[in-house]
Amino acid sequence: MIKCLSTTPFNDQKPGTSGLRKKVRVFQQPHYAENFIQSVFDSLEGFEGKTLVLGGDGRFLNRDVIQIALKMAAANGFGRVLVGKGGILSTPAASHLIRSSGAFGGLVLSASHNPGGPDEDFGIKYNVSNGGPAPEKVTDTIHARTLSIDSYRILEAADVDIDTPGMSRLGEMTVEIVDPVAGYADLMESLFDFGAIRAMIAEGFTLSFDAMSAVTGPYAVEILEKRLGAPSGTVRNATPLPDFGHHHPDPNLVHARELYDRMMGEDAPDFGAASDGDGDRNLIIGRHSYVTPSDSLAVLAANAHLAPGYALGLKGIARSMPTSGAADRVAQRLGIPLYETPTGWKFFGNLLDAGMATICGEESAGTGSDHVREKDGIWAVLLWLNIMAVRRQGVAQILAEHWAAYGRNYYARHDYEGIADDKADALMAALRDKLAALPGTANSGGKIKSADDFAYTDPTDRSVSRNQGVRILFEDGSRMVFRLSGTGTEGATLRVYIERYVGSDGDLGMATADALEPLVRAAQEVADISGFTGMERPSVIT
Template sequence: MGARKDAPASDADPRSKSGALPVGQLLNPVRLLGGLVGLLRGGDPLEVQTIKTTPYDGQKPGTSGLRKKTKVFTQENYLANFVQSTFSALQETGVKVEGGTLVVSGDGRYYNSTAIQIIAKIAFAHGVARIWIGDKGLLSTPAVSAVIRNREGGFKAFGAFILTASHNPGGKDEDFGIKYNSDNGGPAPEKLTNAIYKYTTTISEIKMCPKFPTINIHRKGTATVKSVSVDVFDCTEDHINLLKQCFDIPKIKALIQRKDFKMKYDAMHGVQGPYAKKVFVELLGAHPSSLMNCDPKEDFGGPSTPSHGHADPNLKNAVELCKVMGILPDGHVDPAVVDPPSFGAAADGDADRNMILGSKFFCTPSDSLAIIVYYAQRAIPYFKDGVKGASRSMPTSQALDHVAKKLGIPLFEVPTGWKFFGNLMDSKAVYGKTDYTPFICGEESFGTGSDHVREKDGMWAVLAWLAILAYRNPDPAAPLVGVEQVATEFWAEFGRNYYVRYDYEGVDKGKAEEMMERMRTGAAKKEFDQSTKGQHQYTTDDFTYTDPVDGSVSPKQGIRILFADGSRVVFRLSGTGVVGATIRMYLETYVGPTGAHDEYAPEKVKALAETALQLSLLEKITGRKEPTVIT
């Protein structure tokens, strides 16, 4: 079961180049007759087999599933081992797999199509009765959650395999990933991912049906294969129908139709392309030229594109969009750009992340989250009765804290990972505790969402901003209020949390862990205080989260350095990389409502960064003198 090259289906011939039969003809009369002859001879063409295998090291799912180089996944049985281990863990934890419905799709990166076929063969062997697949094998990560929660009335599927490495590059020589989402539409809880990992370390056999017919994922329709119904459907319909229930579409459409309003949306050749065309062009009436890079590609455009195939919506990678919007990669304004669009936004590979831009203005994800919560009740019908709870990941800036205090709503600081938000959203429905919905949450890593699904949702965040701008621009004859004005007025009321993140990618894992452990034990603080003679007033801790809903405890979620003046530094190791370790250093300093809000953020936190680097000894321990990227 080595690497296979994905091949598009051909509608000219009933059989695709890879041997697939179109949906609806998976068992045509010739194949069916051959199967009956086989049965008469004592054989079964759809026989479930037990295939011997051996474990692979390192199949422990991170915060967003299992991510490795594509060539790792294409090793014999590598993917199949993980999928079988997931089914074993599901059965151990009492999930009703046999007779159930499973969603299988991904972001369209290289190996996506092949992986779908492998999962289908294993799903059939475990008694799955229905397999739901987005057409062309595509479903954005938030769309998968919407499918689980809403398709055919909702909560019909017991879970989903999502084939994505999110914002990581795609391609034969790049990254691939797989994650499992549970029946609430959200990422698998730690109890399940730990069980999956346990099985990957001891697996000795895979239960699958090698001759299960190849599914033509390029043709929508339904077919029955023995006891299994395979449904290939429009990948956009469930998610877009849900979004239409959240927002006032006519008001947003009126904004987009204004002559002084121009927008640009960049799908970065990820899965968001079909959704962007349906939402912005067909639903809201934007001109097709408002979209860029909206044709999904298995390498996200590859190394020859300006983004180098790195579908990650930030200033470094979304350079095409930033250039149009008049913003340089370092965040400075580009004086050469004249009359840029009023609004810009981008998505990552699997469309759960978002970047918000105004004309020559970058809105940080932390500020974006806070501003959305501030305006939600007034601008978004879904929140017409008010936001009942809000949450941010611990490294995210404290801008949201000011808003939550003003609105008088509960605020939760959680570890990085969307599953922690999901527990809060399900507090009443699943655990019978306090109801925090409707609920808004987000992470500094360009992820924002609400309880309409159980994943961060890039399209939702963009529509939330368009709804805010529509609310702020009720009179089409008045001057347009844009993103920058909304943000600066917000700072004037709440103050500005200057915020910057340094990423050090591909660091030797042992060295990275040595640096973190040195801070965790207090050795770094002791040495730093001696060398600086105690001139800095601060405290340090290792963030531990106790979930208020299920009581679970998550230790070692990041080192916090809290200064007396309110400034803050956070160090944590990211779980989204595939090679080495990624050290993330978060820098935050607060300026009140009457202070200066127009300073350049990287310069504003530069002294804080120097102090943090001196305390952590990052350069000395890891040998890294400069961050890979600053956002």
């Protein structure tokens, strides 16, 4: 029986950079998840009888919200829901499933790189029919609806068995429990030269992949160990756990420390990688050689033609504004356009759909291509492996040759976490007030050439997104960017992105911290970070 239950709005359901993310206990309030899901459905038109894809990264609440979403989809008139077995679907696999099944859209249950468990984070994201995150005009409509919602529809029924593959009925709707891995693994096999990678591994190339007890475990085991022949145990922390084994599934140098230490050790394997909670990020570390995500994007773009899926070359490259300019130099040399977008994968969708860009990336360890409409951690790992198999070189050598050819963009991001919201807002407001007066002045970083608040006009539909981050450019090409995170669930996080370019004839072998030191001081001078936040140093440097 379909029930129509009355409800009242929650005033905190504005989707952020990537969906709605809150503490689990916030989601556990009566009607909270239901309100948001109904607001999503109310914002869509024409889904009656159509297919919805549903799955998540396996974190705490995943299975409960899957049941709610199934019963609400049935009550709202979807014809079919495809659910990853056990409720599991990585974000890129969900994107692929939406595209390959011709679905109307999908709900991805994840708070991505945020920790999971009863006291940690949960999230819901809606993806549209191209497989990508809903664009801003859709998320704005959803948010508006959350503020006026007064009822939701849900089917009264027993829970669906989501652990047994096959079809069943839920009211008028079909539920299909599908293998979350196979279709995605086939897609990877169609893009990359698995034969060459398999041969490289058989010849003794060693690798280590840390799935961080999150969603990529089953995908990495199938692809790296089963299809590519890496020894079992190559994938560590391979079972998705509701609390990620108390780890923070963020593949950076702080949270993937174990992998980092292994890669810097005496008996380090040739190649190390990790992904995040929902499988869309990647960390790449060669033997004794860390790769910054911005450099990884540039190297992948410069060498993508070595993989069968990209043999015809790239149509364009897109990067988020805070991502370093390393990829720009590759685009220039390839003679293809470079697009600079606001932070968040939703801004790449139109460029990919229009065939304007083939490869996209963000400094936050996200890289991907037009094979899906999300960033894709395992895809990046496989493209690196394919490139190494063809070039017969290790990560360090590939990086060194890249810098020798293009110069090096020294780069770091400093995150100041857990700032009181009003203090973070005051810091940004003070910075914005200063912008007009900055050009022509000098500080520890050098002479400032320009300063603005980044605004983006989408070249395909002319939609405009403003206030996407304050950027300060120096005469020598160095750059600082300041913005507040849109994915946190507690207080505010200030992100400061620092970049300095050194040409191929300059010193390419500095330690990043040394190369950036004057700019780090300059960021402090311009934004008075310690004055506003009381923090003398960042919580995390990536």
